[in-house]
Amino acid sequence: MANQSIPDTPLFDRNGSIRGYRINKMAMSLGQAANREAFKADEEAYLDRFGLTEEEKKAVMSRDWHEMVRLGGNLFFILKISAIDPTPITRIGAAQAGMSHEDFLYHRLGKRAAHG
Amino acid sequence: MAKIIGGLGTSHVPSIGAALDKGLRDTPDWKPFFDGYEAGKEWVREAKPDIAVVVFNDHGNTFFLDRVPTFAVGVADSYNPVDEGWGPRAIPPFEGATEFAWHFVDKLVERHFDPLVCREIEVDHGMQVPMELFFGRPEKWPVKVVPIWVNTIQYPIPTPQRCWEMGKVLREAIESWPTDERVVVLGTGGLSHQLQGARAGFINQDADRAWLDGIAANPEHYRNMTREDYVEQFGSEGAELIMWLVMRAAMNEKVDLVHKHYYAPASMTGAGMVVLENAA
Numbered sequence A: 001m002a003n004q005s006i007p008d009t010p011l012f013d014r015n016g017s018i019r020g021y022r023i024n025k026m027a028m029s030l031g032q033a034a035n036r037e038a039f040k041a042d043e044e045a046y047l048d049r050f051g052l053t054e055e056e057k058k059a060v061m062s063r064d065w066h067e068m069v070r071l072g073g074n075l076f077f078i079l080k081i082s083a084i085d086p087t088p089i090t091r092i093g094a095a096q097a098g099m100s101h102e103d104f105l106y107h108r109l110g111k112r113a114a115h116g
Numbered sequence B: 001m002a003k004i005i006g007g008l009g010t011s012h013v014p015s016i017g018a019a020l021d022k023g024l025r026d027t028p029d030w031k032p033f034f035d036g037y038e039a040g041k042e043w044v045r046e047a048k049p050d051i052a053v054v055v056f057n058d059h060g061n062t063f064f065l066d067r068v069p070t071f072a073v074g075v076a077d078s079y080n081p082v083d084e085g086w087g088p089r090a091i092p093p094f095e096g097a098t099e100f101a102w103h104f105v106d107k108l109v110e111r112h113f114d115p116l117v118c119r120e121i122e123v124d125h126g127m128q129v130p131m132e133l134f135f136g137r138p139e140k141w142p143v144k145v146v147p148i149w150v151n152t153i154q155y156p157i158p159t160p161q162r163c164w165e166m167g168k169v170l171r172e173a174i175e176s177w178p179t180d181e182r183v184v185v186l187g188t189g190g191l192s193h194q195l196q197g198a199r200a201g202f203i204n205q206d207a208d209r210a211w212l213d214g215i216a217a218n219p220e221h222y223r224n225m226t227r228e229d230y231v232e233q234f235g236s237e238g239a240e241l242i243m244w245l246v247m248r249a250a251m252n253e254k255v256d257l258v259h260k261h262y263y264a265p266a267s268m269t270g271a272g273m274v275v276l277e278n279a280a
Helices: A014-019 A021-029 A033-041 A043-049 A054-061 A065-070 A075-082 A089-097 A101-108 B014-021 B031-035 B038-047 B098-110 B125-135 B160-175 B205-217 B219-223 B227-234 B238-250
Strands: B003-010 B051-056 B071-074 B116-118 B144-150 B182-188 B255-266 B269-278
Touching (some): A021 A075, A043 A054, A089 A101, B003 B160, B144 B238, B160 B182, B160 B219, B182 B238, B219 B238, B227 B238
Parallel strands (some): B003 B182, B051 B144
């Protein structure tokens, strides 16, 4: 399948998988409670254990969801980072779309209540 | 011989399980969603299946990118819920239909499929949530299960046609299984949603509603669509819908659409279900 054939819709293909391997492997490890504790205790040291680049570390430590995906992070893995300091998936979606959370709920998901 | 008593299609959004865990079932956001499943739960109670075959994808919880099986089949005695980062959920383990699962694996390989065969493995919300939606929250699940994992995360994902072919083998396996067990097949995933890229939050309610009717009456249409068509119409993660084709292909060419339900959005997803019975 050719990637980028559908606008604004990146498919997680071999390029993403290779590029995002370190971030995704680190995120996958957060499925274990002991690793979550180590992450919380010293986040940067934890990221160093997985060999993240400075760019990748910055994206993770600033919880920049758009940047993590740009660097090859796959949502399903990096959602485990969002469980560390609970972040609703709709906020992560809004960051992907480049919209405010409220606009995202209203315009993309059709949540009329969001605008009262 | 064993018998297919029905086919269920459903979303498996993780927020559904979280909503149940947090006691949000009857809140305004969730009540219409859950109420629409009551007819499906009632159907399952009356149909009394012995085995549930659940077709779903892992979401980076059980399989990492170090090894990505296109299709995997569970032959384990038991499946625990996997920790998805929030701690393990307080739901009972699933008992495996071990002997039937091995028989299915035999049939698959005879028919030139090459599944990964899993003897010890945990299951994520892709299987948990459909079971909760149709079986509720029992202390012990009233059925044994056969999990079938389909890779829908890393491309290349399998073609819709291949999912269809697997469903044909599943039917053959059920109909050649020398017990009187009653089997229900669950195809899960979707409906439209997209979590990544600038089109995140994409929901296509028209396509979703057409799917719920079309999967019953006109599955040929969906079987012949390309993976690109799925991504375009249903969003990058909405392409999970190809897994419903495994269920649909295991059913008769003609089916009765006994129940259907649609609600959007459940979290970021168009969500719903169908209950299908074989027509004479």
